[in-house]
Amino acid sequence: MNSQDDLRQRHPINRRAFVSMVAAGAASTLIQGTAAAAQPAPKARNVVLVHGLFADGSSWSEVIARLQAAGLNATAVQNPLTTLPDAVASAERVLARQDGPTVLVGHSFSGMIVTEAGQHPNVSALVYVAARAPDAGEDYAALAKRFPTPPASAGIVFDGDEGRLSEAAFLRDFAGDLPEAKAKVLYAVQEPFHKALLTGKTTHAAWRSKPSFYAVSTEDRTINPDLERFMAKRMGAKTIEVKASHLSLISQPDEITQLILEAAGGHPA
Template sequence: MHRAFIFAVALTTSAIAFAAQAAEIKNMVIVHGALADGSGWRKVAEILQQRGFNVTVVQEPITSLKDDVAATNRVLDLQDGPSLLIGHSYGGMVITEAGNHANVAGLVYVAAFEPDKGESLVSLASSKPAAGTSIRETKDGNYLYLDPANFAADFAADLPKEDAAFLSRSQVFASKEAFTSKVTEPAWQTKKSWAIVATQDRSINPDLERDMAKRAGSETIEIEASHAVFASQPDKVADVIAKAAQSAQ
Protein backbone atom coordinates (compact mmCIF):
# COMPACT_ATOMS: atom_id res chain seq x y z
CA MET A 1 0.00 0.00 0.00
CA HIS A 2 2.81 2.35 0.96
CA ARG A 3 4.71 1.63 -2.26
CA ALA A 4 1.54 2.14 -4.33
CA PHE A 5 1.00 5.52 -2.69
CA ILE A 6 4.56 6.64 -3.41
CA PHE A 7 4.19 5.52 -7.04
CA ALA A 8 0.91 7.44 -7.39
CA VAL A 9 2.46 10.61 -5.96
CA ALA A 10 5.48 10.30 -8.27
CA LEU A 11 3.24 9.73 -11.28
CA THR A 12 1.09 12.75 -10.42
CA THR A 13 4.15 14.95 -9.90
CA SER A 14 5.58 13.87 -13.25
CA ALA A 15 2.28 14.57 -14.98
CA ILE A 16 2.10 18.05 -13.51
CA ALA A 17 5.68 18.80 -14.54
CA PHE A 18 5.03 17.52 -18.06
CA ALA A 19 1.86 19.63 -18.35
CA ALA A 20 3.73 22.75 -17.24
CA GLN A 21 6.49 22.06 -19.73
CA ALA A 22 4.00 21.44 -22.55
CA ALA A 23 2.25 24.74 -21.81
CA GLU A 24 5.48 26.73 -21.97
CA ILE A 25 5.66 28.08 -25.52
CA LYS A 26 8.55 30.47 -26.00
CA ASN A 27 9.26 30.11 -29.72
CA MET A 28 7.54 32.27 -32.32
CA VAL A 29 8.10 31.51 -36.00
CA ILE A 30 6.71 34.15 -38.36
CA VAL A 31 6.04 33.50 -42.05
CA HIS A 32 5.63 36.70 -44.08
CA GLY A 33 3.21 37.01 -46.97
CA ALA A 34 3.75 37.50 -50.66
CA LEU A 35 4.40 40.98 -52.06
CA ALA A 36 6.24 41.77 -48.83
CA ASP A 37 9.20 40.45 -46.88
CA GLY A 38 9.96 39.79 -43.23
CA SER A 39 11.34 43.25 -42.43
CA GLY A 40 7.86 44.68 -41.77
CA TRP A 41 7.53 42.35 -38.77
CA ARG A 42 10.38 43.97 -36.85
CA LYS A 43 8.18 45.89 -34.40
CA VAL A 44 6.07 42.84 -33.59
CA ALA A 45 9.23 40.76 -33.14
CA GLU A 46 10.77 43.32 -30.79
CA ILE A 47 7.62 43.52 -28.67
CA LEU A 48 7.44 39.75 -28.36
CA GLN A 49 11.15 39.51 -27.54
CA GLN A 50 10.67 42.06 -24.78
CA ARG A 51 8.02 39.73 -23.37
CA GLY A 52 10.53 36.88 -23.27
CA PHE A 53 9.75 35.07 -26.51
CA ASN A 54 12.26 33.76 -29.00
CA VAL A 55 11.24 35.13 -32.41
CA THR A 56 12.41 33.98 -35.84
CA VAL A 57 11.18 35.34 -39.17
CA VAL A 58 11.22 32.95 -42.13
CA GLN A 59 12.36 34.57 -45.38
CA GLU A 60 10.69 32.17 -47.77
CA PRO A 61 11.45 32.50 -51.52
CA ILE A 62 7.80 32.33 -52.69
CA THR A 63 8.84 30.23 -55.65
CA SER A 64 6.35 27.48 -54.84
CA LEU A 65 4.26 26.38 -51.88
CA LYS A 66 6.49 23.32 -51.54
CA ASP A 67 9.64 25.47 -51.40
CA ASP A 68 8.11 27.84 -48.86
CA VAL A 69 6.92 25.02 -46.60
CA ALA A 70 10.43 23.53 -46.76
CA ALA A 71 11.98 26.90 -45.81
CA THR A 72 9.62 27.11 -42.84
CA ASN A 73 10.34 23.55 -41.74
CA ARG A 74 14.08 24.28 -41.75
CA VAL A 75 13.47 27.05 -39.21
CA LEU A 76 11.10 24.90 -37.15
CA ASP A 77 13.76 22.19 -37.00
CA LEU A 78 16.04 24.66 -35.18
CA GLN A 79 13.57 25.49 -32.42
CA ASP A 80 14.12 24.10 -28.94
CA GLY A 81 10.66 23.11 -27.74
CA PRO A 82 7.15 23.89 -28.98
CA SER A 83 6.53 26.81 -31.33
CA LEU A 84 3.68 29.06 -32.33
CA LEU A 85 3.54 29.44 -36.12
CA ILE A 86 2.33 32.80 -37.41
CA GLY A 87 1.44 33.53 -41.05
CA HIS A 88 0.42 36.69 -42.88
CA SER A 89 -1.54 36.71 -46.16
CA TYR A 90 0.01 34.01 -48.42
CA GLY A 91 1.94 32.96 -45.31
CA GLY A 92 -1.35 31.45 -44.15
CA MET A 93 -1.11 28.95 -47.00
CA VAL A 94 2.40 28.06 -45.86
CA ILE A 95 1.64 27.61 -42.16
CA THR A 96 -1.40 25.50 -42.97
CA GLU A 97 0.97 22.88 -44.42
CA ALA A 98 4.06 23.54 -42.29
CA GLY A 99 1.89 23.51 -39.18
CA ASN A 100 1.93 19.72 -39.31
CA HIS A 101 5.54 19.87 -38.06
CA ALA A 102 5.89 18.17 -34.66
CA ASN A 103 7.25 21.37 -33.05
CA VAL A 104 4.14 23.42 -33.86
CA ALA A 105 1.73 23.87 -30.95
CA GLY A 106 -0.65 26.35 -32.59
CA LEU A 107 -1.30 28.59 -35.59
CA VAL A 108 -1.99 32.31 -35.82
CA TYR A 109 -3.38 33.67 -39.09
CA VAL A 110 -2.83 37.42 -39.53
CA ALA A 111 -4.99 38.83 -42.35
CA ALA A 112 -4.19 35.51 -43.98
CA PHE A 113 -5.54 32.77 -46.17
CA GLU A 114 -6.69 29.78 -44.14
CA PRO A 115 -7.21 27.07 -46.76
CA ASP A 116 -8.84 23.69 -46.57
CA LYS A 117 -7.60 20.58 -48.36
CA GLY A 118 -7.48 21.01 -52.15
CA GLU A 119 -7.72 24.82 -52.05
CA SER A 120 -5.20 27.28 -53.50
CA LEU A 121 -4.71 30.98 -52.92
CA VAL A 122 -6.25 31.72 -56.32
CA SER A 123 -9.34 29.62 -55.69
CA LEU A 124 -9.93 31.27 -52.32
CA ALA A 125 -9.23 34.83 -53.49
CA SER A 126 -11.57 34.48 -56.48
CA SER A 127 -14.42 33.21 -54.29
CA LYS A 128 -14.72 36.64 -52.63
CA PRO A 129 -12.59 39.16 -54.55
CA ALA A 130 -10.73 41.87 -52.67
CA ALA A 131 -11.19 45.59 -53.29
CA GLY A 132 -7.62 46.08 -54.51
CA THR A 133 -6.79 45.49 -58.17
CA SER A 134 -3.10 46.40 -58.35
CA ILE A 135 -1.41 43.01 -58.86
CA ARG A 136 0.69 42.91 -62.04
CA GLU A 137 2.67 40.28 -63.96
CA THR A 138 6.38 40.44 -64.66
CA LYS A 139 7.43 40.54 -68.33
CA ASP A 140 8.10 36.80 -68.40
CA GLY A 141 4.59 36.14 -67.07
CA ASN A 142 5.82 33.87 -64.30
CA TYR A 143 5.77 36.19 -61.29
CA LEU A 144 3.39 38.67 -59.72
CA TYR A 145 3.97 41.92 -57.87
CA LEU A 146 1.97 44.81 -56.46
CA ASP A 147 2.14 47.99 -58.53
CA PRO A 148 4.26 50.46 -56.51
CA ALA A 149 1.96 53.31 -57.56
CA ASN A 150 -0.96 51.67 -55.74
CA PHE A 151 0.92 49.71 -53.08
CA ALA A 152 0.06 52.06 -50.23
CA ALA A 153 -3.66 52.20 -51.05
CA ASP A 154 -4.13 48.46 -51.50
CA PHE A 155 -1.67 47.07 -48.97
CA ALA A 156 -0.71 49.62 -46.34
CA ALA A 157 -3.13 52.55 -46.34
CA ASP A 158 -2.74 53.14 -42.58
CA LEU A 159 1.06 53.36 -42.59
CA PRO A 160 3.10 56.56 -42.90
CA LYS A 161 3.93 57.27 -46.53
CA GLU A 162 7.64 56.50 -46.13
CA ASP A 163 6.94 53.17 -44.40
CA ALA A 164 4.53 52.07 -47.12
CA ALA A 165 7.08 53.08 -49.74
CA PHE A 166 9.75 50.93 -48.08
CA LEU A 167 7.43 47.92 -47.99
CA SER A 168 6.75 48.47 -51.67
CA ARG A 169 10.45 48.56 -52.52
CA SER A 170 11.24 45.45 -50.46
CA GLN A 171 8.38 43.29 -51.69
CA VAL A 172 9.11 39.70 -52.71
CA PHE A 173 7.61 38.83 -56.09
CA ALA A 174 5.41 35.72 -55.98
CA SER A 175 5.51 32.93 -58.52
CA LYS A 176 2.21 31.97 -60.11
CA GLU A 177 3.00 28.41 -59.06
CA ALA A 178 2.90 29.46 -55.41
CA PHE A 179 -0.51 31.03 -55.85
CA THR A 180 -2.00 28.03 -57.66
CA SER A 181 -0.57 25.25 -55.47
CA LYS A 182 -3.17 23.31 -53.48
CA VAL A 183 -2.96 22.49 -49.79
CA THR A 184 -2.92 18.79 -48.93
CA GLU A 185 -3.06 18.47 -45.12
CA PRO A 186 -4.50 21.49 -43.24
CA ALA A 187 -2.85 21.66 -39.83
CA TRP A 188 -5.75 23.63 -38.34
CA GLN A 189 -7.81 20.44 -38.44
CA THR A 190 -5.73 19.03 -35.59
CA LYS A 191 -4.16 22.08 -33.92
CA LYS A 192 -5.55 25.17 -32.23
CA SER A 193 -5.69 28.31 -34.33
CA TRP A 194 -6.35 32.02 -34.07
CA ALA A 195 -7.23 34.48 -36.82
CA ILE A 196 -6.82 38.25 -37.00
CA VAL A 197 -9.25 39.88 -39.43
CA ALA A 198 -8.07 43.23 -40.78
CA THR A 199 -11.36 45.05 -41.25
CA GLN A 200 -9.99 47.58 -43.77
CA ASP A 201 -8.13 44.98 -45.84
CA ARG A 202 -8.04 45.63 -49.59
CA SER A 203 -5.74 42.70 -50.44
CA ILE A 204 -7.94 39.96 -48.95
CA ASN A 205 -11.66 40.48 -48.59
CA PRO A 206 -12.35 40.80 -44.83
CA ASP A 207 -15.49 38.70 -45.26
CA LEU A 208 -13.36 35.93 -46.74
CA GLU A 209 -11.04 36.16 -43.72
CA ARG A 210 -14.07 35.79 -41.45
CA ASP A 211 -15.49 32.86 -43.42
CA MET A 212 -12.20 30.96 -43.43
CA ALA A 213 -11.68 31.51 -39.70
CA LYS A 214 -15.21 30.35 -38.88
CA ARG A 215 -14.81 27.21 -40.99
CA ALA A 216 -11.52 26.35 -39.29
CA GLY A 217 -12.88 27.03 -35.82
CA SER A 218 -10.22 29.68 -35.23
CA GLU A 219 -10.58 32.11 -32.36
CA THR A 220 -11.17 35.34 -34.27
CA ILE A 221 -10.02 38.86 -33.37
CA GLU A 222 -10.92 41.84 -35.54
CA ILE A 223 -8.58 44.82 -35.80
CA GLU A 224 -9.40 47.99 -37.72
CA ALA A 225 -6.41 48.08 -40.05
CA SER A 226 -5.13 47.58 -43.58
CA HIS A 227 -3.61 44.38 -44.93
CA ALA A 228 -0.36 45.51 -43.29
CA VAL A 229 -1.95 45.21 -39.83
CA PHE A 230 1.28 43.67 -38.49
CA ALA A 231 3.11 46.93 -39.25
CA SER A 232 0.38 49.48 -38.49
CA GLN A 233 -0.90 47.82 -35.30
CA PRO A 234 2.12 45.90 -33.96
CA ASP A 235 1.09 46.13 -30.30
CA LYS A 236 -2.35 44.64 -30.95
CA VAL A 237 -0.95 41.90 -33.18
CA ALA A 238 1.76 41.03 -30.65
CA ASP A 239 -0.85 40.91 -27.90
CA VAL A 240 -2.97 38.41 -29.84
CA ILE A 241 0.10 36.26 -30.50
CA ALA A 242 1.23 36.33 -26.87
CA LYS A 243 -2.22 35.35 -25.64
CA ALA A 244 -2.36 32.54 -28.19
CA ALA A 245 0.93 31.21 -26.84
CA GLN A 246 -0.52 31.13 -23.34
CA SER A 247 -3.62 29.28 -24.55
CA ALA A 248 -1.98 26.75 -26.88
CA GLN A 249 -1.30 23.50 -25.04
Protein backbone atom coordinates in the same frame (compact mmCIF):
# COMPACT_ATOMS: atom_id res chain seq x y z
CA MET B 1 -4.25 -30.60 4.85
CA ASN B 2 -3.06 -29.52 1.47
CA SER B 3 -0.34 -26.93 0.87
CA GLN B 4 -2.84 -24.13 0.11
CA ASP B 5 -4.65 -24.64 3.46
CA ASP B 6 -1.31 -24.66 5.20
CA LEU B 7 -0.36 -21.40 3.45
CA ARG B 8 -3.63 -19.73 4.50
CA GLN B 9 -3.07 -20.78 8.10
CA ARG B 10 0.45 -19.43 8.17
CA HIS B 11 -0.49 -16.20 6.25
CA PRO B 12 -4.18 -15.50 6.89
CA ILE B 13 -5.72 -12.97 4.52
CA ASN B 14 -7.55 -10.07 6.11
CA ARG B 15 -10.24 -9.45 3.47
CA ARG B 16 -11.05 -5.98 4.79
CA ALA B 17 -7.39 -4.99 4.69
CA PHE B 18 -7.08 -6.40 1.19
CA VAL B 19 -10.08 -4.43 -0.10
CA SER B 20 -8.78 -1.26 1.56
CA MET B 21 -5.38 -1.78 -0.05
CA VAL B 22 -6.90 -2.20 -3.53
CA ALA B 23 -9.12 0.87 -3.06
CA ALA B 24 -6.18 2.93 -1.87
CA GLY B 25 -4.12 1.84 -4.85
CA ALA B 26 -6.90 2.74 -7.28
CA ALA B 27 -7.37 6.12 -5.63
CA SER B 28 -3.64 6.78 -5.80
CA THR B 29 -3.61 5.97 -9.51
CA LEU B 30 -6.62 8.22 -10.10
CA ILE B 31 -5.04 11.10 -8.19
CA GLN B 32 -1.80 10.71 -10.11
CA GLY B 33 -3.68 10.67 -13.41
CA THR B 34 -5.69 13.73 -12.47
CA ALA B 35 -2.57 15.58 -11.36
CA ALA B 36 -0.86 14.73 -14.65
CA ALA B 37 -3.86 15.95 -16.62
CA ALA B 38 -3.90 19.18 -14.62
CA GLN B 39 -0.30 20.03 -15.51
CA PRO B 40 -0.24 23.09 -17.80
CA ALA B 41 1.07 22.67 -21.32
CA PRO B 42 4.63 23.96 -21.72
CA LYS B 43 4.77 27.59 -22.78
CA ALA B 44 6.22 28.24 -26.20
CA ARG B 45 9.32 30.43 -26.07
CA ASN B 46 9.87 30.32 -29.82
CA VAL B 47 7.96 32.11 -32.56
CA VAL B 48 8.51 31.57 -36.28
CA LEU B 49 7.00 34.23 -38.55
CA VAL B 50 6.37 33.85 -42.28
CA HIS B 51 5.69 36.72 -44.67
CA GLY B 52 3.34 36.70 -47.62
CA LEU B 53 3.28 38.24 -51.09
CA PHE B 54 4.54 41.76 -51.81
CA ALA B 55 6.82 41.64 -48.73
CA ASP B 56 9.89 40.11 -47.15
CA GLY B 57 10.88 39.02 -43.64
CA SER B 58 11.41 42.62 -42.50
CA SER B 59 7.64 43.11 -42.51
CA TRP B 60 7.65 41.42 -39.09
CA SER B 61 10.14 43.88 -37.54
CA GLU B 62 7.61 45.73 -35.36
CA VAL B 63 6.22 42.46 -33.97
CA ILE B 64 9.67 40.89 -33.53
CA ALA B 65 10.86 43.78 -31.34
CA ARG B 66 7.85 43.33 -29.06
CA LEU B 67 8.21 39.55 -28.87
CA GLN B 68 11.87 39.90 -27.96
CA ALA B 69 10.98 42.43 -25.26
CA ALA B 70 8.58 39.82 -23.86
CA GLY B 71 11.41 37.28 -23.68
CA LEU B 72 10.55 35.15 -26.72
CA ASN B 73 12.91 33.91 -29.40
CA ALA B 74 11.55 35.18 -32.74
CA THR B 75 12.72 34.20 -36.22
CA ALA B 76 11.41 35.52 -39.54
CA VAL B 77 11.52 33.13 -42.49
CA GLN B 78 12.68 34.55 -45.80
CA ASN B 79 9.97 32.98 -47.93
CA PRO B 80 11.32 32.40 -51.47
CA LEU B 81 7.89 33.01 -53.10
CA THR B 82 8.72 30.54 -55.88
CA THR B 83 6.54 27.46 -55.35
CA LEU B 84 4.49 26.31 -52.39
CA PRO B 85 6.75 23.26 -51.74
CA ASP B 86 9.82 25.56 -51.77
CA ALA B 87 8.12 27.96 -49.36
CA VAL B 88 7.02 25.17 -47.02
CA ALA B 89 10.52 23.69 -47.04
CA SER B 90 12.04 27.05 -46.07
CA ALA B 91 9.69 27.29 -43.09
CA GLU B 92 10.33 23.68 -42.06
CA ARG B 93 14.08 24.27 -41.99
CA VAL B 94 13.59 27.13 -39.55
CA LEU B 95 11.13 25.12 -37.46
CA ALA B 96 13.63 22.26 -37.20
CA ARG B 97 16.14 24.64 -35.57
CA GLN B 98 13.79 25.55 -32.72
CA ASP B 99 14.56 24.03 -29.32
CA GLY B 100 11.02 23.41 -28.11
CA PRO B 101 7.36 24.38 -28.53
CA THR B 102 6.99 26.99 -31.26
CA VAL B 103 4.19 29.26 -32.40
CA LEU B 104 4.03 29.41 -36.20
CA VAL B 105 2.65 32.71 -37.51
CA GLY B 106 1.69 33.56 -41.07
CA HIS B 107 0.57 36.74 -42.81
CA SER B 108 -1.45 36.90 -46.01
CA PHE B 109 -0.44 34.20 -48.53
CA SER B 110 1.81 32.50 -45.99
CA GLY B 111 -1.29 31.17 -44.27
CA MET B 112 -0.92 28.47 -46.94
CA ILE B 113 2.55 27.72 -45.55
CA VAL B 114 1.36 27.73 -41.94
CA THR B 115 -1.46 25.35 -42.83
CA GLU B 116 0.99 22.89 -44.38
CA ALA B 117 4.17 23.31 -42.31
CA GLY B 118 2.15 23.54 -39.10
CA GLN B 119 2.18 19.75 -38.98
CA HIS B 120 5.80 19.96 -37.80
CA PRO B 121 6.17 18.42 -34.31
CA ASN B 122 7.77 21.58 -32.90
CA VAL B 123 4.65 23.63 -33.67
CA SER B 124 2.42 24.09 -30.62
CA ALA B 125 -0.02 26.68 -32.05
CA LEU B 126 -0.84 28.53 -35.26
CA VAL B 127 -1.53 32.24 -35.73
CA TYR B 128 -3.05 33.62 -38.93
CA VAL B 129 -2.77 37.37 -39.54
CA ALA B 130 -5.17 38.41 -42.32
CA ALA B 131 -4.07 35.15 -43.89
CA ARG B 132 -5.22 32.41 -46.18
CA ALA B 133 -6.36 29.32 -44.28
CA PRO B 134 -7.31 26.62 -46.78
CA ASP B 135 -8.43 23.11 -45.98
CA ALA B 136 -6.34 20.19 -47.22
CA GLY B 137 -6.42 20.07 -51.01
CA GLU B 138 -8.77 23.05 -51.23
CA ASP B 139 -8.68 25.37 -54.24
CA TYR B 140 -8.18 28.69 -52.48
CA ALA B 141 -8.95 30.72 -55.62
CA ALA B 142 -12.33 29.01 -55.89
CA LEU B 143 -13.02 29.69 -52.22
CA ALA B 144 -12.09 33.36 -52.60
CA LYS B 145 -14.49 33.74 -55.54
CA ARG B 146 -17.39 33.16 -53.16
CA PHE B 147 -16.69 36.65 -51.78
CA PRO B 148 -16.37 40.05 -53.51
CA THR B 149 -12.98 40.53 -55.14
CA PRO B 150 -10.74 42.85 -53.07
CA PRO B 151 -9.38 45.97 -54.83
CA ALA B 152 -5.70 45.00 -54.58
CA SER B 153 -6.19 42.14 -57.05
CA ALA B 154 -6.52 44.65 -59.89
CA GLY B 155 -3.15 46.15 -58.99
CA ILE B 156 -1.02 43.03 -59.60
CA VAL B 157 1.34 43.45 -62.54
CA PHE B 158 3.49 40.76 -64.14
CA ASP B 159 6.94 40.83 -65.69
CA GLY B 160 7.01 37.45 -67.36
CA ASP B 161 6.48 34.88 -64.60
CA GLU B 162 7.07 37.35 -61.76
CA GLY B 163 4.24 39.30 -60.16
CA ARG B 164 4.19 42.33 -57.87
CA LEU B 165 1.86 45.12 -56.78
CA SER B 166 1.95 48.45 -58.55
CA GLU B 167 2.99 51.36 -56.36
CA ALA B 168 -0.49 52.88 -56.43
CA ALA B 169 -2.13 49.61 -55.37
CA PHE B 170 0.52 48.99 -52.73
CA LEU B 171 0.01 52.37 -51.08
CA ARG B 172 -3.79 52.37 -51.36
CA ASP B 173 -4.87 48.72 -51.07
CA PHE B 174 -2.04 46.93 -49.25
CA ALA B 175 -0.66 49.49 -46.79
CA GLY B 176 -3.51 51.99 -46.72
CA ASP B 177 -3.29 52.86 -43.03
CA LEU B 178 0.46 53.48 -42.93
CA PRO B 179 2.17 56.86 -43.39
CA GLU B 180 2.97 57.24 -47.08
CA ALA B 181 6.71 57.57 -46.48
CA LYS B 182 6.79 54.28 -44.55
CA ALA B 183 4.60 52.54 -47.12
CA LYS B 184 6.96 53.63 -49.90
CA VAL B 185 9.91 52.06 -48.08
CA LEU B 186 7.97 48.77 -47.84
CA TYR B 187 7.04 49.04 -51.51
CA ALA B 188 10.72 49.38 -52.38
CA VAL B 189 11.60 46.06 -50.71
CA GLN B 190 8.65 43.97 -51.89
CA GLU B 191 9.81 40.63 -53.24
CA PRO B 192 8.24 39.53 -56.55
CA PHE B 193 6.41 36.20 -56.50
CA HIS B 194 6.39 33.50 -59.17
CA LYS B 195 3.15 32.55 -60.90
CA ALA B 196 3.79 28.91 -59.96
CA LEU B 197 3.40 29.81 -56.29
CA LEU B 198 -0.30 30.52 -56.78
CA THR B 199 -1.02 27.08 -58.25
CA GLY B 200 0.02 25.16 -55.13
CA LYS B 201 -2.48 23.38 -52.88
CA THR B 202 -1.95 22.24 -49.32
CA THR B 203 -1.96 18.52 -48.58
CA HIS B 204 -2.57 18.95 -44.84
CA ALA B 205 -4.62 21.33 -42.71
CA ALA B 206 -2.66 21.75 -39.49
CA TRP B 207 -5.45 23.88 -38.00
CA ARG B 208 -7.54 20.73 -37.71
CA SER B 209 -5.20 19.40 -35.01
CA LYS B 210 -3.35 22.44 -33.59
CA PRO B 211 -4.70 25.35 -31.50
CA SER B 212 -5.37 28.21 -33.91
CA PHE B 213 -5.69 31.98 -33.62
CA TYR B 214 -6.79 34.50 -36.24
CA ALA B 215 -6.51 38.28 -36.59
CA VAL B 216 -9.07 39.69 -39.04
CA SER B 217 -8.19 43.04 -40.63
CA THR B 218 -11.51 44.88 -40.84
CA GLU B 219 -10.27 47.44 -43.40
CA ASP B 220 -8.50 44.88 -45.59
CA ARG B 221 -8.42 45.61 -49.34
CA THR B 222 -6.15 42.67 -50.21
CA ILE B 223 -8.14 39.77 -48.74
CA ASN B 224 -11.86 40.26 -48.23
CA PRO B 225 -12.52 40.64 -44.47
CA ASP B 226 -15.61 38.44 -44.73
CA LEU B 227 -13.48 35.69 -46.27
CA GLU B 228 -11.09 36.08 -43.34
CA ARG B 229 -14.01 35.76 -40.92
CA PHE B 230 -15.28 32.67 -42.75
CA MET B 231 -11.90 30.94 -42.56
CA ALA B 232 -11.41 31.85 -38.91
CA LYS B 233 -14.86 30.54 -37.97
CA ARG B 234 -14.35 27.33 -39.95
CA MET B 235 -11.12 26.70 -38.04
CA GLY B 236 -12.74 27.34 -34.71
CA ALA B 237 -9.91 29.81 -34.14
CA LYS B 238 -9.68 32.27 -31.27
CA THR B 239 -10.41 35.37 -33.33
CA ILE B 240 -9.79 39.08 -32.89
CA GLU B 241 -10.79 41.89 -35.24
CA VAL B 242 -8.26 44.65 -35.81
CA LYS B 243 -9.19 47.97 -37.41
CA ALA B 244 -6.35 47.88 -39.89
CA SER B 245 -5.31 47.47 -43.50
CA HIS B 246 -3.84 44.21 -44.74
CA LEU B 247 -0.63 45.19 -42.92
CA SER B 248 -1.99 44.99 -39.37
CA LEU B 249 1.34 43.47 -38.30
CA ILE B 250 2.88 46.90 -39.02
CA SER B 251 0.06 49.34 -38.29
CA GLN B 252 -1.25 47.52 -35.18
CA PRO B 253 1.75 45.53 -33.89
CA ASP B 254 0.64 45.64 -30.24
CA GLU B 255 -2.59 43.79 -30.96
CA ILE B 256 -0.90 41.22 -33.19
CA THR B 257 1.84 40.65 -30.62
CA GLN B 258 -0.73 40.11 -27.85
CA LEU B 259 -2.47 37.46 -29.94
CA ILE B 260 0.84 35.68 -30.52
CA LEU B 261 1.65 35.84 -26.80
CA GLU B 262 -1.73 34.28 -26.07
CA ALA B 263 -0.98 31.49 -28.55
CA ALA B 264 2.35 30.97 -26.80
CA GLY B 265 0.60 30.41 -23.50
CA GLY B 266 0.99 33.83 -21.98
CA HIS B 267 3.98 35.87 -20.95
CA PRO B 268 6.94 33.55 -20.25
CA ALA B 269 8.15 33.20 -16.68
